[in-house]
Amino acid sequence: MNCQDYQVVVYPGREREPRAALYRIVVIGSDALSLAWVLLRASEQSVIDFTRASDERDAALNALLERKLAGVRIDRLRFVIGLDSEYITYPIELDVHDYEARANPVRRSDSELPKATDDNRETHILTTDVIAGRTRVLTSDRQARALTDVERSALGV
Structure with missing residues (x-):
């Protein structure tokens, strides 16, 4: 396990004002089986509740993906919000429109996922082609869940 202490990340707020949060990255596993877990917490000065915003x-x-994890496959990343003693993991979803607008690789095959339907055409994207820093991603509330005890132990939270 490779851990970093919490550091500050500055990001644009709703009105493009500078906001700050605390993060750390934990890499678990080795080689092709490794996962990088991104843990994010509100800074002490912040009133943002990342579970609601x-x-x-x-x-x-x-x-963080653009500055600290550029080049890493998105499917090898996990994202966690820490709120007091609660830790919630959120699925990372591809912003397909941004992915295509940046001229990232798109393949035409019925077996590749994820896929999006737009204007009566199907776009198929290999998960191995989705790289941090090359496209915008979104998080989803609908499949968010609390970390398991095993995950908490591995992440040291």
Whole structure:
């Protein structure tokens, strides 16, 4: 396990004002099986509740992906919000429109996922092609869940 102490990330708020949060990155596993877990907490000066403010949560995550994890496959990342003693993990979802607008690789195959339907056409994207720093990502409340005891232990929280 490779841990960093909490550091400050500055990201744009709702009105493009500078906001700050605390983060750390924990890499668990080795080689092709490793996962990088991004843990985010509100700074002591912040009043943001990342569990309720998805736009702020997404802005902070995207800032970290661009600055600290550029080049890492998105499918090898996990995202966690810490709120007091509670830790919630959020799925990371691809912003397909941003992905295509940045001219990232798109493949045409019926077997590849994820896929999006837009204007009566299907776009298929290999998860191995989705790289941090090359596209915007979003987080989803609908599949958010509390960390398991095993995950908490592995992450040291």
